Structures are given as C-alpha cells and as structure tokens.
Amino acid sequence: xxxxxxxxxxxxxxxxxxxxxxxxxxxxxxxxxxxxxxxxxxxxxxxxxxxxxxxxxxxxxxxxxxxxxxxxxxxxxxxxxxxxxxxxxxxxxxxxxxxxxxxxxxxxxxxxxxxxxxxxxxxxxxxxxxxxxxxxxxxxxxxxxxxxxxxxxxxxxxxxxxxxxxxxxxxxxxxxxxxxxxxxxxxxxxxxxxxxxxxxxxxxxxxxxxxxxxxxxxxxxxxxxxxxxxxxxxxxxxxxxxxxxxxxxxxxxxxxxxxxxxxxxxxxxxxxxxxxxxxxxxxxxxxxxxxxxxxxxxxxxxxxxxxxxxxxxxxxxxxxxxxxxxxxxxxxxxxxxxxxxxxxxxxxxxxxxxxxxxxxxxxxxxxxxxxxxxxxxxxxxxxxxxxxxxxxxxxxxxxxxxxxxxxxxxxxxxxxxxxxxxxxxxxxxxxxxxxxxxxxxxxxxxxxxxxxxxxxxxxxxxxxxxxxxxxxxxxxxxxxxxxxxxxxxxxxxxxxxxxxxxxxxxxxxxxxxxxxxxxxxxxxxxxxxxxxxxxxxxxxxxxxxxxxxxxxxxxxxxxxxxxxxxxxxxxxxxxxxxxxxxxxxxxxxxxxxxxxxxxxxxxxxxxxxxxxxxxxxxxxxxxxxxxxxxxxxxxxxxxxxxxxxxxxxxxxxxxxxxxxxxxxxxxxxxxxxxxxxxxxxxxxxxxxx
Amino acid sequence: xxxxxxxxxxxxxxxxxxxxxxxxxxxxxxxxxxxxxxxxxxxxxxxxxxxxxxxxxxxxxxxxxxxxxxxxxxxxxxxxxxxxxxxxxxxxxxxxxxxxxxxxxxxxxxxxxxxxxxxxxxxxxxxxxxxxxxxxxxxxxxxxxxxxxxxxxxxxxxxxxxxxxxxxxxxxxxxxxxxxxxxxxxxxxxxxxxxxxxxxxxxxxxxx
Numbered sequence: 001x002x003x004x005x006x007x008x009x010x011x012x013x014x015x016x017x018x019x020x021x022x023x024x025x026x027x028x029x030x031x032x033x034x035x036x037x038x039x040x041x042x043x044x045x046x047x048x049x050x051x052x053x054x055x056x057x058x059x060x061x062x063x064x065x066x067x068x069x070x071x072x073x074x075x076x077x078x079x080x081x082x083x084x085x086x087x088x089x090x091x092x093x094x095x096x097x098x099x100x101x102x103x104x105x106x107x108x109x110x111x112x113x114x115x116x117x118x119x120x121x122x123x124x125x126x127x128x129x130x131x132x133x134x135x136x137x138x139x140x141x142x143x144x145x146x147x148x149x150x151x152x153x154x155x156x157x158x159x160x161x162x163x164x165x166x167x168x169x170x171x172x173x174x175x176x177x178x179x180x181x182x183x184x185x186x187x188x189x190x191x192x193x194x195x196x197x198x199x200x201x202x203x204x205x206x207x208x209x210x211x212x213x214x215x216x217x218x219x220x221x222x223x224x225x226x227x228x229x230x231x232x233x234x235x236x237x238x239x240x241x242x243x244x245x246x247x248x249x250x251x252x253x254x255x256x257x258x259x260x261x262x263x264x265x266x267x268x269x270x271x272x273x274x275x276x277x278x279x280x281x282x283x284x285x286x287x288x289x290x291x292x293x294x295x296x297x298x299x300x301x302x303x304x305x306x307x308x309x310x311x312x313x314x315x316x317x318x319x320x321x322x323x324x325x326x327x328x329x330x331x332x333x334x335x336x337x338x339x340x341x342x343x344x345x346x347x348x349x350x351x352x353x354x355x356x357x358x359x360x361x362x363x364x365x366x367x368x369x370x371x372x373x374x375x376x377x378x379x380x381x382x383x384x385x386x387x388x389x390x391x392x393x394x395x396x397x398x399x400x401x402x403x404x405x406x407x408x409x410x411x412x413x414x415x416x417x418x419x420x421x422x423x424x425x426x427x428x429x430x431x432x433x434x435x436x437x438x439x440x441x442x443x444x445x446x447x448x449x450x451x452x453x454x455x456x457x458x459x460x461x462x463x464x465x466x467x468x469x470x471x472x473x474x475x476x477x478x479x480x481x482x483x484x485x486x487x488x489x490x491x492x493x494x495x496x497x498x499x500x501x502x503x504x505x506x507x508x509x510x511x512x513x514x515x516x517x518x519x520x521x522x523x524x525x526x527x528x529x530x531x532x533x534x535x536x537x538x539x540x541x542x543x544x545x546x547x548x549x550x551x552x553x554x555x556x557x558x559x560x561x562x563x564x565x566x567x568x569x570x571x572x573x574x575x576x577x578x579x580x581x582x583x584x585x586x587x588x589x590x591x592x593x594x595x596x597x598x599x600x601x602x603x604x605x606x607x608x609x610x611x612x613x614x615x616x617x618x619x620x621x622x623x624x625x626x627x628x629x630x631x632x633x634x635x636x637x638x639x640x641x642x643x644x645x646x647x648x649x650x651x652x653x654x655x656x657x658x659x660x661x662x663x664x665x666x667x668x669x670x671x672x673x674x675x676x677x678x679x680x681x682x683x684x685x686x687x688x689x
Numbered sequence: 690x691x692x693x694x695x696x697x698x699x700x701x702x703x704x705x706x707x708x709x710x711x712x713x714x715x716x717x718x719x720x721x722x723x724x725x726x727x728x729x730x731x732x733x734x735x736x737x738x739x740x741x742x743x744x745x746x747x748x749x750x751x752x753x754x755x756x757x758x759x760x761x762x763x764x765x766x767x768x769x770x771x772x773x774x775x776x777x778x779x780x781x782x783x784x785x786x787x788x789x790x791x792x793x794x795x796x797x798x799x800x801x802x803x804x805x806x807x808x809x810x811x812x813x814x815x816x817x818x819x820x821x822x823x824x825x826x827x828x829x830x831x832x833x834x835x836x837x838x839x840x841x842x843x844x845x846x847x848x849x850x851x852x853x854x855x856x857x858x859x860x861x862x863x864x865x866x867x868x869x870x871x872x873x874x875x876x877x878x879x880x881x882x883x884x885x886x887x888x889x890x891x892x893x894x895x896x897x
Contacts (some may be wrong), residue, residue: 163760166762168763168766169766178759179763
C-alpha cells in the first residue's frame with residue numbers, strides 16, 4: 001500500500017488511486033471541474049494542480065497516480081496562485097450571466113470562483129461567443145458558458161454508450177457538440193445536466209422556472225420503472241419543479257433515466273382533484289360523502305363474488321394492503337396486480353425477483369436476456385450491464401426483439417424455441433453459460449406476459465438450474481419488471497384468491513363483459529382494455545384523468561407518488577420509502593386513507609388508523625417489509641409450469657419509452673420527446689432496432 | 690466539382706481506384722485497429738471531392754472503418770489541412786508565421802490580395818482560387834513561402850507571387866520550389882563554407 005505525505009501528514013492509501021483521491025481520503029478538498037469519479041480521467045481543466053516534491057512543475061492531482069514516498073502540498077501560496085490563475089483563464093471566456101443562468105446557486109464554477117478565484121477581473125478584451133446547439137427537448141444548451149471539461153462527452157461515450165457528442169475544432173475554436181445537428185438520443189441524457197459543472201447544459205423544461213435556493217428538497221423513490229431509483233424531489237409551493245437523482249450505489253449509482261427526471265411535469269396536468277360521479281352518462285363533481293354513498297349502495301346490492309379489484313403499475317404497497325383487506329372483508333377473491341397478465345408465480349419469491357441484485361450484475365460473467373429490452377424497460381439496469389460489459393469478459397446474448405443495447409451482444413432469435421435448445425444444452429450459448437462461474441439471465445415482461453408465460457418461466461428456471469446460475473451465494477435468475485408496484489403487489493399477495501376461485505385480470509375482464517362481475521375497483525389501473533369492462537360499475541381511484549377515469553362511474557381522487565408517504569418494492573425486492581414532497585391537489589387524499597374511509601362507509605371498517613398501523617399490517621403479511629432499503633436473498637424453489645412454448649416470436653412490451661403510465665402520458669415534455677425521438681425520422685436505436 | 694453548386698453533396702462513395710487505395714491504407718494497421726486509418730482516408734476523400742470534405746464523405750469514411758461519425762468529425766475539424774467548406778481549384782495557402790513574416794510575407798499576402806482580388810478565407814467568383822492564411826509549413830529556410838495544391842513555392846516576393854498566380858490564371862503550370870534561383874535550401878548568396886574540394890578519401894560529391 002503506497003504511503004505518501006500530503007500537507008505534512010502521512011497517508012496510506014489503496015494501490016491504484018490517484019493523488020486527488022488520496023487527498024480526498026485524507027480529508028483535503030481539491031477543486032476540480034473535469035474530474036468525475038465515474039468517468040475516465042481527462043485532466044484538461046487544470047484546476048486540481050498541486051505541488052509535488054522533486055517535480056519540476058505542478059502536477060494535475062486527478063491524473064497523477066499516488067505512489068510510495070510522494071510528498072504532496074496542496075496549501076502553499078504557489079498552489080493558491082495556480083488555482084487563481086487557472087480560475088482566471090477559465091473565466092476569461094465565461095459570460096457574466098449568473099443572474100439569468102439556471103445553474104446559479106448550484107454551479108461549481110460559481111462556488112470555486114468564490115473559494116479559489118480572484119475577486120476582480122483583469123480581462124478587458126472581448127469574450128468569445130459560441131453558437132447555441134439544439135440538443136433536443138430535454139437539454140438546453142448555452143454553449144458560450146461551456147468550459148470544455150468534456151464530462152458530457154465522456155458520459156455519453158462511456159456510460160450512456162451513445163457516441164454522438166464530441167469536441168470539434170481546436171484551441172479557441174473548440175466546441176462541444178454533435179457537429180451535425182441532432183437531439184441526443186439516449187435514455188440517460190438528463191444526467192449530463194447534473195454532470196455539467198457550469199450552466200452550459202441545463203434542464204430545458206425547468207428553464208427559468210425556479211432558483212435552486214427557493215426549492216424544498218425531499219428524498220424519495222421513483223416509480224416510472226421498476227428500478228426504484230433514488231430521487232430528490234424539489235418543490236416550490238405546491239408544485240414539483242424538478243426531480244434529481246440521489247446517490248445509491250446499490251440501485252441507481254447517481255443516475256436516473258430521462259423519464260424519471262422529466263415526466264414530473266405530468267403531475268401538473270390532468271389531475272383528479274375531487275370526487276366525481278357518473279350521472280345520466282356524464283361525470284359530475286361530487287363530494288366524498290356522495291361518492292362513498294353511491295359505492296355503498298352498489299356494494300350492498302352485490303355479493304362478494306361480484307366484486308373485483310385491479311391494482312395499477314404505480315400503486316403503493318399501503319394502498320394495496322388496504323384494498324386487499326377490504327376485498328377480503330367484502331368476501332371477494334377477485335383481485336390482481338398484474339395488469340399486463342404476466343404469468344408471475346408468487347409462490348416462490350425467487351421466481352419473481354431480480355435476484356442477482358443490480359449491483360450484483362458487476363459480479364456476473366455471462367448474461368442471457370430473454371424477451372426484454374433493458375435499454376427502454378430499465379435504462380439504469382442497462383447502464384449497469386454496459387458498465388459490466390466495459391470491464392470485459394461478459395458475453396451477452398439476446399432472445400427477443402433485436403435492438404441496440406449500447407453494448408455488444410449476440411442476437412440469437414425472437415423464437416421461443418431457442419429457450420428449449422439452450423435448456424437442453426444443444427445451443428452454443430448454453431456452453432458459454434455452463435463455462436461461466438456466475439452466469440445470469442434476465443427474463444422480461446415481453447416473455448412472461450404471453451399465453452405461455454408460465455411455461456417460459458419454467459424453461460428459464462430450468463436454464464438457470466442447469467447452467468449453475470444458482471449456486472452457493474450466487475443467484476443469476478432475474479425477472480425484470482416494468483411496473484413499480486408489481487413486486488410489492490406480489491409480496492402482499494394482491495392476487496386472485498386460490499381457494500375461492502379468484503379471477504385474474506383476464507378473468508375479471510371476461511366476467512365483467514359477461515356480467516358476472518358487477519363492480520370493478522380500479523386502483524390507478526389504466527393499462528387494461530376498458531371496453532371489456534362491459535356494464536360493470538367501475539370505481540376508479542387514482543390521480544390522473546387517464547383511461548380508467550374516463551370509464552369510471554365513481555372517481556376517487558388519490559395521490560401521486562410525490563404526494564404520499566408510501567412504500568414501493570423494486571424489481572430486486574428492495575422495499576423503499578417514498579416521502580411526501582407536496583400535498584395532493586384539492587380534495588385528493590393519500591390512497592390508503594381513502595380506502596380506510598370507504599371501508600367505514602361500507603360498514604367494514606379496516607383495523608388501522610395510522611400509517612404505522614398499515615405498515616405493521618404489511619409486515620404481518622410479508623416480513624420483508626420490516627426492513628426498508630435492503631435486499632434479502634430469496635430461497636430457491638420450483639416455480640412456473642412446464643408446458644409447450646408458443647411459436648409466436650417475442651415482442652417488446654414497451655413501444656414508447658417516454659409514455660408508459662398516466663403521469664408520463666400527461667407530461668408535455670414526454671409528449672415532445674415522443675414527437676422527436678419516436679414519431680419523427682430520428683428514431684432512437686433502442687426502440688426500432 | 691460539387692462545391693461550385695453551393696450545395697453539399699448528399700452522398701459520397703470512394704471511386705473504385707480510391708477504394709483500392711483505402712484498402713491498402715487500412716491494411717497497414719493491425720486488425721481491430723482500423724480506426725487508425727482515419728486521417729489518410731479523410732485525405733483521400735478530400736482529394737476525391739475536390740479539395741474539401743463534405744459531411745457525407747466523413748460519414749462514408751466513418752462507415753468504412755467502423756468508427757462513430759462524431760469521432761471522425763472531431764478529427765476532421767481538429768486539423769486545418771482538412772477543408773470543411775468548398776475550396777477553389779487552386780488553394781493558395783500563405784504562411785505568415787514568424788520566419789516568413791520576418792522575410793516579407795506581408796508583401797506576398799498583399800500581392801495575393803491584389804492579384805486575386807480576395808481576402809483570407811475567400812474564394813474567387815470563378816471558383817479558381819481560395820486564399821488562406823496558414824501557420825508554419827516547415828519551409829522556413831526558404832521563407833517566405835506559400836503552398837498551392839501539392840506544391841511549395843518558396844523565396845517569394847511580390848513579383849514572383851504575382852507571376853505564379855498569373856500563370857495559374859492562364860491555365861499554366863508554374864515552376865515549384867525556390868523562385869530566387871538557388872537550388873533547394875542552399876545558402877541564398879552562394880556557399881559560405883565547404884567551398885573547397887574535400888581532401889582525401891572522403892570525397893564523394895563532385896560538384897561541391
């Protein structure tokens with residue numbers, strides 16, 4: 001272990017670190033612009049210059065490996081002078097537009113100019129100006145502010161895997177851009193906004209909407225996909241202004257997808273802010289009492305078997321717990337949380353989880369993707385796969401729709417029969433899996449939400465068992481969910497009651513169209529075929545006026561994910577807490593409270609009055625809810641149902657990455673992205689192959 | 690030449706002759722490192738499209754060596770010898786760096802301005818000449834100098850410059866190299882050392 005002296009104190013660091021990292025470990029802050037721990041080292045901003053004994057010139061701490069016996073000084077007058085000089089050079093061509101810059105208040109250049117810069121400018125000449133670029137509907141580029149740190153270029157090349165940004169020209173004429181004008185086609189492009197140390201790249205939808213110091217910050221989790229990215233919700237007044245990632249090495253590192261980041265403006269549109277009742281074919285505003293009375297009247301006239309409930313994709317676990325208990329009290333076994341009809345087997349937890357865990361991907365040494373396109377279903381997980389791929393020795397094969405995953409992969413086929421070939425060991429990739437020490441497979445909803453989903457699940461389990469994916473502490477069997485509520489629903493058993501002949505989603509829809517199911521309770525469920533609900537009395541509880549609300553007979557206004565304290569379980573089985581950042585609009589309420597109040601109106605009062613009591617009930621149903629933020633290994637077992645595979649080729653479940661749920665469908669920003677990236681000539685390679 | 694129409698060409702493909710040359714260039718580099726061939730290929734593409742590089746040509750090169758187009762744009766915009774806008778038939782590049790300037794490059798520049806009627810970065814209306822200011826081309830010993838097409842014209846003054854440009858205007862081929870009468874980069878006023886015949890067995894050159 002190299003031992004070096006930094007500012008007269010001796011430090012011992014792990015081998016392979018740079019001087020800058022060693023200084024950080026010693027608790028000494030080194031200013032920097034271009035250096036970022038998750039990107040390759042560029043060493044071009046020169047802000048991190050330090051003095052090194054026996055070196056003729058100052059060295060860039062970010063690019064200098066820490067070695068034994070080095071003597072580094074970071075606090076000498078010479079270092080201070082160097083920092084002032086570098087700062088002065090950087091500011092020569094930087095405009096003095098902080099008052100109209102969105103980065104102000106959270107700008108590295110501003111902060112470091114305060115800390116290390118000169119208090120005045122000696123520069124009297126004209127500054128250079130750069131033409132602004134058009135990077136699409138998400139990123140606003142003011143390139144005159146760019147200090148050429150190249151973080152955005154390195155991010156798009158290395159992490160996002162989309163080589164479109166570069167530095168053209170040289171010297172004073174160097175510009176960061178795409179050369180030929182085009183919108184940045186990456187599902188992770190928003191992260192460049194966070195990486196940019198100045199105001200060159202800022203959020204386009206957030207432009208001129210708020211100042212960073214006016215915002216109230218709440219730590220929460222995202223529900224746009226099943227990754228459960230950790231986010232920070234920034235609110236001014238009652239409005240969610242923006243969403244930023246929060247560091248969690250086990251889940252999203254420090255990235256979030258563009259949908260997680262930019263769909264939040266959908267929270268301002270099409271909101272259900274009061275109860276509605278259908279009167280003479282038309283919805284009219286109503287009071288909570290009227291709405292409850294209408295439901296009570298209908299429920300009293302219906303047997304338990306005539307009532308059904310479907311939970312949507314962004315529903316929290318508290319609400320599902322309350323609704324499950326209410327349905328039990330009403331004597332109905334018909335409830336389901338799998339809107340897409342995925343044949344997930346809840347009998348074994350290992351059978352529906354991403355068992356390897358997201359961070360565990362980095363330990364895998366071979367990967368088989370089945371019926372999934374992680375790039376649009378879970379961009380964060382795709383970024384991890386790419387990170388693992390870049391480390392080398394990671395063969396990836398894809399069964400499903402051919403697409404650009406941003407890393408090399410072997411495309412096998414879209415035909416499910418390949419699964420049998422791999423399971424029997426006849427396929428060449430079966431040998432690759434067998435040879436690997438820690439192989440993994442990812443099973444997507446495109447494979448499970450089919451008629452033969454259960455048989456595919458069983459075939460995947462067989463592949464996992466035969467190729468040694470489950471051994472010792474390693475579990476390489478993974479299901480990649482697309483709905484944030486799905487694992488929570490399965491953990492809570494929000495599923496058809498087996499003993500009483502409960503109906504699943506397809507059964508409920510069949511029953512409703514045939515008149516056997518008279519009341520359907522849609523808990524924010526919008527992705528089903530509303531036409532098949534027939535003459536059923538539909539109760540819709542949710543936050544957006546989407547498909548479900550359009551069909552409803554009674555609308556109960558609920559809260560979106562930023563407006564409640566709620567639990568979500570991500571695809572790994574990690575229970576995480578979302579926190580209330582702002583209150584639901586108008587008369588809308590937290591969802592479990594609505595169900596609790598409704599239960600009283602129905603004369604079946606649920607036995608919980610506080611959030612703590614609901615969570616105690618959740619833990620009673622499934623002990624995994626006791627610990628939030630962690631993943632418990634699920635024991636292996638038999639799941640799925642062996643059977644014939646349908647020869648229909650696998651198809652991707654998500655056609656449009658930008659619009660997958662009521663919030664993103666209501667978002668003007670996501671509509672613009674759909675226009676630019678999905679509908680226009682510039683298609684994302686991820687969606688069209 | 691496509692540049693004369695004012696519209697950049699939408700398509701570009703190497704001619705069969707250049708395709709062969711490109712193949713030979715790529716073969717110089719180890720397998721998997723074919724991106725190293727980017728600069729010679731760009732130069733080849735520039736020659737084929739009349740002295741400049743349209744975006745379509747850069748994309749064609751990127752496709753051949755399996756390189757993301759942006760990486761090729763980066764290379765092409767970095768080096769000043771790749772012209773990203775159409776140039777005239779004769780690209781007159783005058784060096785104004787220190788050595789040439791001390792030896793009278795201002796005179797050469799003025800002469801070009803006067804003879805061609807254009808300034809730096811401009812092209813004559815007939816599309817015959819483009820006039821550029823360049824940095825050192827490595828012929829300081831024969832300063833001042835300029836490059837036209839593939840040839841260096843050295844030891845210039847106002848009259849020599851005008852003469853060369855007028856020959857080109859008339860469709861002729863001016864004599865490249867030093868214009869003042871000396872050979873190569875010999876001392877301008879004749880030899881000052883080693884004037885006598887070398888003695889002994891070391892004798893090699895007969896005309897020293």
